[in-house]
Amino acid sequence: MSPRKQPNSLFKICVKSCICLINSACYVIEKNYPENEFEKFERQAFSLKCHLMSMLPARLFDVLCLERTCCQYRGDPRVQLHVLTHPNMTVFRKCDLDNGIPQNFWIQNLPNFTRLVVLDLKFVCTDEILQIVGTNCLLLEEINIVSKVDICKSLINASVLIRNVSDAGLYSIANLKQLRILAMDPPRNERASRVGRCVSQAGIIMLVSELPYLEELRIESCDIGATLITTVVDIGPLSLKKINCHFASAEGIKKLIKICPYLKELSVTHLSAHNKDAILEQLSVSDLRLSRLDLSFFSYSDSMQQLLSVKGNYLTHFSLWEIEHSLTLEAIVSIGVSCPNLITLCLMTQSKFLLTPRYFRRPEKIFCQLRNLTIGNENYNISSILSFFLDCTQNLQKLVLKYQTKMNIDDTLLQLIEKGRLKNLNCLWLDCTLEVSKEVVKQMIQHCEQLQMFTVDFNEDMSDVQRYICENNLDLKLGSY
Known part of the structure; x- marks a missing residue:
């Protein structure tokens, strides 16, 4: 049976209780002073903070500030923040309630947080705020500067998003030499009509060149690899360890490796029909020792087999979105032999040749470290392929199955349950095309002792199953689409 929900630890109970009491005190202070007497309320909040700090250790304030959403504050979030923040805090992550706080609050208070190591200002950040951060928070190792977004109507009455971080903001934080992780907005197309502030590719190149320890650059929907490859500025070597690259060429990848010689995680999407093997x-032939490699729209060719035989020993995560029906069981065996340390494997294929022969004997000790498995899209025999992988590993924890046509997999799941192959599974995600009866769902809950996440398309009323989960206090999220 799925594991039981465990009671909250005494520490979590104490944190929640503290936040409730602090929220109540803050709300009383706020109601005693109207908006035009904000300075008086600040003095009262400061007095409360001093009283609390005389009784509670400073590190507990970091925890309280991070967990403040567990008991939502019903008043002005500035009051709560005045009490829970202090000069020695090392981590500050804003919450959704903070998005409406005026910019002036951050400009006044951020200069006090000189000990910060982690700062998350997502949807709050502006150039003016970054100027303060770049001057006062010199110990930062992680920062999220995704811009505050304003919405206005254009001349054609369409909604336009206006961002508030530009290259000027990037120049302000170039002074943060300890940064290792940076999340930010994508650059705007140079030819696009610009509304408000925005960062450019040149600004990003300047910033990464100025940050000697930057390991991870998180920019949603941005081809970071292409940004680095296409620059005319001589940059590198950079400390970046994670890169995604679309529309790459062999020469581009060669240049990228030179710019980022310490890469550990690389994602390449290649839509062109040419130069894949190159x-x-x-x-x-590079000196890279990648731990994660994601390849989309590639074929399992001799060049890929050669790559895995040379570099596969370093890989712990491998993903292949394969085209041209090139994936066979022999190729999968080759992946297992070449990559003995794989923890995560994702194989997406349309291959019709992914079959397990009747008298097939798999090599020993392949995929034995596997914890996370994703397979899809169509034409493969789910039962035989699952049996193959689950015979290799006894410790699979997460399984994702994708398929493009309707299929009932009751018998497959029942066979795996009977063999005990799913006993360590804690997360199972089944595509909406894969039909599972209510009875088999019940069998999964009864026999999978670690199962905590189960996503499956419901074709029947599952209210009795949900009631059973609730009544037996099972730590299981059973969801549909």
């Missing part, structure tokens, strides 16, 4: 060959 890209793989560049990775093979």
Whole structure:
């Protein structure tokens, strides 16, 4: 049976209780002073903070500030923040309630937080705030500067998003030499009509060149690899360890490896029909020791097999979105032999040749470290392929199955349950095309002792199953689409 929900630890109970009491005190202070007497309320909040700090350790304030959403504050969030923040805090992550706080609050208070190591200002950040951060928060190792977004109507009555971080803000934080992780807005197309402030590719190149320890650059929907490859500025070597690259060429990958010689995680999407093998060959002959490699729209060719035989020993995560029906069981065996340390494997294929022969004997000790498995899209035999992988590993924890046509997999799941192959599974995600009866769902809950996440398309009323989960206090999220 799925595990039981465990009671909250005494520490969590104490944190929640503290936040409730602090919220009540803050609300009383707020109601005693109207908006035009904000300074008086600030003095009262400061007095409360001093009283609390005389009784509670400073590190507990970091925890309270991070967990403040567990008991939502019904008043002005500035009051709560005045009490829970202090000069020695090392981590500050804003919450959704903070998005409406005026910019002036951050400009006044951020200069006090000189000990910060982590700062999350997502949807709050502006150039003016970054100027303060770049001057006062010199110990930062992680920062999220995704811009505050304003919405206005254009001349054609369409909604336009106006961002508030530009290259000027990037120049302000170039002074934060300890930064290791940076999340920010994507650059705007140079030819696009610009509304408000925005960052450019040139600004990003300047910033990464100024940050000697930057390991991870998080920019949603941005081809970071292309940004680095296409620059005319001589940059590198950079400390970046994670890169995604679309529309790459062999020469581009060669340049990227030179710019980022310490890469550990690389994602390459290649939609062109040409130069795929040349890209793989560049990775093979490089000095990179990648722990994660994601390849989309590639074929399992001789060049890929050569790459895995040379670099596979370093890989712990491998993903292949395969085209041209090139994936066979022999190729999967080759992946297992070449990559003995894989923890996560994702194989997406349309191959019709992914079959397990009747008298097939798999090599020993392949995929034995596997914890997370994703397989899809169509034509493969789910039962035989699952049996193959689950015979290799006894410790699979997360399984994702994708398929493009309707299929009932009751018998497959029942066979795996009977063999005890799913006993350590804690997360199972089944595509909406995969039909599972209510009885088999019940069997999964009864026999999978670690199952905590189960996503499956419901074709029947599951209210009795949900009631059973609730009544038996099971720590299981059973969801549909």
